[in-house]
Amino acid sequence: MFPTPIQKTSRSWQITYQALLPLALIMWLLPLIAVMLFSIKPDSDFTQGNYWGIPGDIRFLENYGRVFFESDMPRYLFNSLLITIPTVIGTIALSCMTGFALGIYRFNGNLLIFFMFIAGNFVPFQILMVPVRDLTIDMNLYDTKTGLVLFHIAFQTGFCTLFMRNFIRALPFPLIEAARVEGVAEWRIFWYVVLPLMKPAIAALAVLIFTFIWNDYFWAIVLTQGPDSQPVTAGITSFNAQYRAAYHLMSAGSIVAALPPVLMFFLMQRHFIAGLTLGAVK
Incomplete structure (x- = not known):
């Protein structure tokens, strides 16, 4: 009636669970990670189509400063x-x-x-x-x-x-x-x-x-x-x-x-x- 606790399952299933759990967590947090990455990118990355690549420059203070003060x-x-x-x-x-x-x-x-x-x-x-x-x-x-x-x-x-x-x-x-x-x-x-x-x-x-x-x-x-x-x-x-x-x-x-x-x-x-x-x- 109830699922078996992971501690009582076989060792192979416990290893599979421990391997899949970080992947599931990353997939769940992927939108938030994308937003955090976008927030430190320069405006030129978006005009050049660099949406998901490594930021061309880190503009953390500039972007957040403009949000608060401009x-x-x-x-x-x-x-x-x-x-x-x-x-x-x-x-x-x-x-x-x-x-x-x-x-x-x-x-x-x-x-x-x-x-x-x-x-x-x-x-x-x-x-x-x-x-x-x-x-x-x-x-x-x-x-x-x-x-x-x-x-x-x-x-x-x-x-x-x-x-x-x-x-x-x-x-x-x-x-x-x-x-x-x-x-x-x-x-x-x-x-x-x-x-x-x-x-x-x-x-x-x-x-x-x-x-x-x-x-x-x-x-x-x-x-x-x-x-x-x-x-x-x-x-x-x-x-x-x-x-x-x-x-x-x-x-x-x-x-x-x-x-x-x-x-x-x-x-x-x-x-x-x-x-x-x-x-x-x-």
Whole structure:
């Protein structure tokens, strides 16, 4: 039923596994390696067709310096922070409260409300492009960071509620009953009893949502335009001219844009893994 651990297989298969694993890893990382290679190449390599060869010259400081000091990349990065951080805070706050209500209380329509929260996850987001754009225009939120934050909160709350509700239902219910017997108010039960137990789930969800929102490109180009409100994923395209693309600067900008979520994951790695695996074994 389950695959045999590699340690219990034959010696020949273990050697084959150890030989194929680095090759599979290199193939998986090949696009990232290509982007890193492009980011240090001079512009002349691309005009001469030297896409995959050895760089004619190493322009690491020049390319990354132009990204930081001769473009709007710092503003795009700041916009991404102003969009991502409030979205993560708002989404987790709402999902914690809705997850508590749907996971703890038993009332008519509980499952119906829960299904309504997660139903949006099954709708292809491309078909929402026109109505969402028209809605932001009608509300004077088009091409604003506030409009993008509100949309992301609304769109991500469904998945986060599913995550939090299932996590809370796995918590020991006698703790809540004991607090009620002692006369503790419901909001105090949520704040002092349930919320501390949800820290691993909150950490895991924060990493996931931060990565989702930071790497979003589709809604960034649908709901915003220009450096005043666009996040970094959409701002990278500003290195494209009318007749040619500055691939070396786009690659350098892509590496810079990828650093915050990678740093976020490594800082929260222990809590992220604990939140995903908590309750997986008894």
